[in-house]
């Protein structure tokens with residue numbers, strides 16, 4: 001049998017196209033050397049396909065063999081978080097971010113996960129009066145601190161003035177960035193009261209309390225909160241209203257009947 005196989009291999013040419021012929025010729029592979037080379041290449045390709053199959057099989061089997069205690073946390077810690085004036089005991093992996101602790105463990109899903117990399121501001125919460133990105137904060141570092149999320153801003157069934165202003169000025173569209181925007185804006189009110197500096201502060205030597213923030217300042221200080229819907233103008237308007245205490249007029253209005261008719265006729 002072996003002899004017949006060898007003979008078949010010798011007489012049966014392997015069908016190559018023109019390009020393959022050229023490449024093999026350029027490599028100086030002819031006759032038995034060429035056949036040997038092609039066999040090795042075929043064997044290598046087959047082994048790659050087979051390894052894919054076997055590794056997935058092995059992986060599938062290993063899942064079934066996970067130990068019964070697989071749900072046990074590897075770096076388990078116990079801590080108490082004070083969130084929205086309630087103390088909540090937690091058992092979590094020590095590497096859990098505050099964002100995941102809030103959303104996954106305490107089911108406070110108002111705080112949003114946008115980028116999970118500190119770049120969008122959707123996860124902003126207030127910790128001890130200052131705004132923080134909860135995706136970049138370890139939950140384990142927040143024990144004994146007062147955490148306020150969007151769920152904790154309304155009191156006695158009444159919305160926070162910033163929430164009301166966002167509604168009045170239409171400061172959102174899809175609403176995904178809104179909890180972060182509002183928490184950021186609420187903490188910014190405190191920053192202005194305390195006279196904290198920003199990138200556009202003119203004179204750092206003469207900082208005063210109770211700053212009256214210009215529109216430029218508001219935009220700069222809120223620039224860590226990205227809104228993909230582009231509701232920025234209305235967000236600034238909402239902030240200005242709460243900051244100044246004056247009823248700002250919305251920058252938008254419903255179309256009048258005449259305008260609607262005109263638009264229909266156009």
Ligand code: FES
Pocket residue numbers: 112113114115116117118119120121122123124133134135136
């Ligand atoms: S989710 Fe935290 S900054 Fe984007």
Ligand code: FES
Pocket residue numbers: 171172173174175176177178226227228229230231
């Ligand atoms: S309202 Fe949609 S991302 Fe801001």
